Amino acid sequence: xxxxxxxxxxxxxxxxxxxxxxxxxxxxxxxxxxxxxxxxxxxxxxxxxxxxxxxxxxxxxxxxxxxxxxxxxxxxxxxxxxxxxxxxxxxxxxxxxxxxxxxxxxxxxxxxxxxxxxxxxxxxxxxxxxxxxxxxxxxxxxxxxxxxxxxxxxxxxxxxxxxxxxxxxxxxxxxxxxxxxxxxxxxxxxxxxxxxxxxxxxxxxxxxxxxxxxxxxxxxxxxxxxxxxxxxxxxxxxxxxxxxxxxxxxxxxxxxxxxxx
Amino acid sequence: xxxxxxxxxxxxxxxxxxxxxxxxxxxxxxxxxxxxxxxxxxxxxxxxxxxxxxxxxxxxxxxxxxxxxxxxxxxxxxxxxxxxxxxxxxxxxxxxxxxxxxxxxxxxxxxxxxxxxxxxxxxxxxxxxxxxxxxxxxxxxxxxxxxxxxxxxxxxxxxxxxxxxxxxxxxxxxxxxxxxxxxxxxxxxxxxxxxxxxxxxxxxxxxxxxxxxxxxxxxxxxxxxxxxxxxxxxxxxxxxxxxxxxxxxxxxxxxxxxxxxxxxxxxxxxxxxxxxxxxxxxxxxxxxxxxxxxxxxxxxxxxxxxxxxxxxxxxxxxxxxxxxxxxxxxxxxxxxxxxxxxxxxxxxxxxxxxxxxxxxxxxxxxxxxxxxxxxxxx
Numbered sequence: 001x002x003x004x005x006x007x008x009x010x011x012x013x014x015x016x017x018x019x020x021x022x023x024x025x026x027x028x029x030x031x032x033x034x035x036x037x038x039x040x041x042x043x044x045x046x047x048x049x050x051x052x053x054x055x056x057x058x059x060x061x062x063x064x065x066x067x068x069x070x071x072x073x074x075x076x077x078x079x080x081x082x083x084x085x086x087x088x089x090x091x092x093x094x095x096x097x098x099x100x101x102x103x104x105x106x107x108x109x110x111x112x113x114x115x116x117x118x119x120x121x122x123x124x125x126x127x128x129x130x131x132x133x134x135x136x137x138x139x140x141x142x143x144x145x146x147x148x149x150x151x152x153x154x155x156x157x158x159x160x161x162x163x164x165x166x167x168x169x170x171x172x173x174x175x176x177x178x179x180x181x182x183x184x185x186x187x188x189x190x191x192x193x194x195x196x197x198x199x200x201x202x203x204x205x206x207x208x209x210x211x212x213x214x215x216x217x218x219x220x221x222x223x224x225x226x227x228x229x230x231x232x233x234x235x236x237x238x239x240x241x242x243x244x245x246x247x248x249x250x251x252x253x254x255x256x257x258x259x260x261x
Numbered sequence: 262x263x264x265x266x267x268x269x270x271x272x273x274x275x276x277x278x279x280x281x282x283x284x285x286x287x288x289x290x291x292x293x294x295x296x297x298x299x300x301x302x303x304x305x306x307x308x309x310x311x312x313x314x315x316x317x318x319x320x321x322x323x324x325x326x327x328x329x330x331x332x333x334x335x336x337x338x339x340x341x342x343x344x345x346x347x348x349x350x351x352x353x354x355x356x357x358x359x360x361x362x363x364x365x366x367x368x369x370x371x372x373x374x375x376x377x378x379x380x381x382x383x384x385x386x387x388x389x390x391x392x393x394x395x396x397x398x399x400x401x402x403x404x405x406x407x408x409x410x411x412x413x414x415x416x417x418x419x420x421x422x423x424x425x426x427x428x429x430x431x432x433x434x435x436x437x438x439x440x441x442x443x444x445x446x447x448x449x450x451x452x453x454x455x456x457x458x459x460x461x462x463x464x465x466x467x468x469x470x471x472x473x474x475x476x477x478x479x480x481x482x483x484x485x486x487x488x489x490x491x492x493x494x495x496x497x498x499x500x501x502x503x504x505x506x507x508x509x510x511x512x513x514x515x516x517x518x519x520x521x522x523x524x525x526x527x528x529x530x531x532x533x534x535x536x537x538x539x540x541x542x543x544x545x546x547x548x549x550x551x552x553x554x555x556x557x558x559x560x561x562x563x564x565x566x567x568x569x570x571x572x573x574x575x576x577x578x579x580x581x582x583x584x585x586x587x588x589x590x591x592x593x594x595x596x597x598x599x600x601x602x603x604x605x606x607x608x609x610x611x612x613x614x615x616x617x618x619x620x621x622x623x624x625x626x627x628x629x630x631x632x633x634x635x636x637x638x639x
Contacts, residue, residue: 101604117288119322123295127322130357147603165288166320197356198321199349 009072011036011169011201012057017066019052026052027063028225036168039195039202041212043247044222050205051173053222057203058092058171059083071168088116090169091162095177097154099146105132105157106142112164131160136186152183156190163194169201170194176208188214209247209256221247233257270294270316270323278307283315286323298330309334314345319353328357392600399596406518407526421524429490429525430532434539436489437482441540444477445469445547453555462556466563469548470571474579478540480627483586486533487619491594494525495615498598499608507599522595529587537583541576578639582630586623593619 012034019026026049034040044050055061057070059078068075073086092098099108110128113119119127129142135156146154155175162170175191176184192215195202206212212219213233220230223243229236237248237257247253268284270291275281280301284290303309311331316323327343334341346354376384410417452468498521501507507517545567552558558566597615601607 101606113288113322117322118292119288120293120295123322123326127325130321130325134356145603147607163321166322197352 009036010034010069011038011040011071012203013067013069014057015067017053017056017068018064019049019056020064025225027066030066030222030226032220032227032230034201034203035218036201037195037199038217039191039204039215041204041206041216041219042222043206043212043219044243045246048222049225050222054171054173054203054205058090059087088112088165089167090171091165091167092171093155093158093162093173093175095173097146097158099154099158099161101146103145104142105137105144105146105149108146108157109142109160109164112161116165128160128164131163132157134163135160135190152179155179155187159187159190166198167200169203172202172204172206174205174207176206176211184208184210187211191215209252212247213256268317272298275312278303279310279312281312281315282327283317285318286316286327287318287320288322290318291322291326295326295329298326303334308340308342311341311343312345313343313350316346316350319347319350321353321357324350324353324357328354395600396592396596399599400592403518403522403526403592403595406516406523410519410523416519417527418519418524421520422528425525425528426532428493429486429529430536433486433489433532433536437485437536437540438543440485441473441478441481441544442547444481445473445544445549446551448472448477448544449548449551450555453551457556462552462558463562463566465548465552465556465558466566467570469545469552470567471575473544473548474541474571474575476579476627476631478544479537479579479582479586480623482533482536482540482583483590483623484620486529486536486586487590487594487623488616490529491590491619492612492616494591494594495598495601495612496608497521498595499601499611502599502601503604503608517599522591525595526588526591529591530584533587533590534580534583537580541579574639578630578634582627585626585630589622589626590619593622 010033012032014030014032017027017030017032030053042050042053052061056063057068057075059075070086071089073082078086099105100111103111106125106128109131110124113124113127114121117124125142129139132142133139137153137156137160141149141153141157146157149157159172159175162172172191176187179187188211191202191204194200204211204216216233218231219233219236221228221236221241221244223241228241229239229244231239236244239245248257268290270282270284270286272280272282272294311327311334313327331341331343343354449465449469452465456462456464456468498507501521507521510517510520549560549563552563553560594615597611597618601611
């Protein structure tokens, strides 16, 4: 929020990115630009390298070559203190939650605060409870352990933890996968609300067509190691690339599209 | 950038009824200002004004604290007002207000009270009893499944049995051999001094032979296997339980006991006695080497004495314990594995339990054997 010029620094800037696993090329000279405060959705078939791309952006994996800049910081040869500082500026919600099984939900959400701020413990608990409430969880959930929660509650709790430090950039890996339609809709609304409220940039990996149509500002389609199309859903609908067509043709694609119109 | 060290959040009392807030009211800037604000005393019944014009960074933690402050002042003085907060910050403060209103309408979570001594003792006892009953049930179910296999040998799954014989038996040969060899060396070495005093050097064969064959070889083998394979059983079954593989097995119509437990039982019934024989041989061999080095008892002398004094009964007594130890190790390991629920933590916990409990039970069983054998004059 206190970026000097948030309008001009892109949230993510990737150029000439190449990733290989042995002989298998995952990304070949991939370029991508994500604007600040936009909801950007990354889609692509299984094995297209979406998750690998996310892992490279959040410093869990190193690309073979190419440059990645996140919030204006170049990830190549980043020093440990700079990486630590950068990690506090984003929040990540993992597909299966990634909540620590030995901590209660409240402790899970409060962990980033406890680790990176000098706040008093009672205050951290209050803030954690508030973040839980913001993601639509009952206060009683805070005292439970992750193994006692349903899939949807895990996702919310994980989102609350990702929000603990008021990040500037939020990464969501399959936020609606495995949720019932109602919960998925609530997550949609929640994501939108968060962006409007905190002016967050949000990057979503998803297969959820409804989510794409409802909340994504721009969508990037990843196939054959490159971004095959980037734009709003209605712009992409005009494209003829087979990897892009998959999201519009077929009964599900058409149903989601007609749900918007 | 947010990373430039945030200026600390501050408040000053410009006038008796006016507070000026400044600096970064963010996670990094707030520090312990919360407790300082708590101590702020305001006369009741008068309006307080908060000047927020010099707040230059504001996040949800800051909004939370400012909201709490407003709320408290409102309660104390009847009126509190915040002025000149930047518009983008005002929105954040409003949201906090809404959420708090919602939170207040739902009941606060019950604080978890620490258990008092009596209660935790009671709970511990109940847990132990429950676990004992569950163990008994598990032994019963496994026995039933085993008798099913014996009645219908066609159902026996040979591949996992052979696999388990290799992993729990054959692969353990080096470590079992090395440790029992060393144990034989130690026993002979410790006995050497005493025996030499009485010129009873040749009795080292009695000492090493009887102690290794009757006690040490079966025990050390069982303890190694409990640590090596018992823990693996618990971890394997535990992680399968966590990832719903065991449920999947049931729905496909494979009995988990037949697939996971019985092959291990049969494999260890075969492997542990054989490992014990191997440990016998290497243990005595270690003692023999030490006898020559320390007591000048040559190999032929040692073996001659060994054949005379160490009876076949001593050997069989040692071997006969092995199947019992095998049953303990497999039962405890698999049982603790099946009791895993929840996440990775639980797998670790149950694995630890399985090793501790199986070693404990192996030693208890060994003690009971000693009592029984001495009562039977064996």
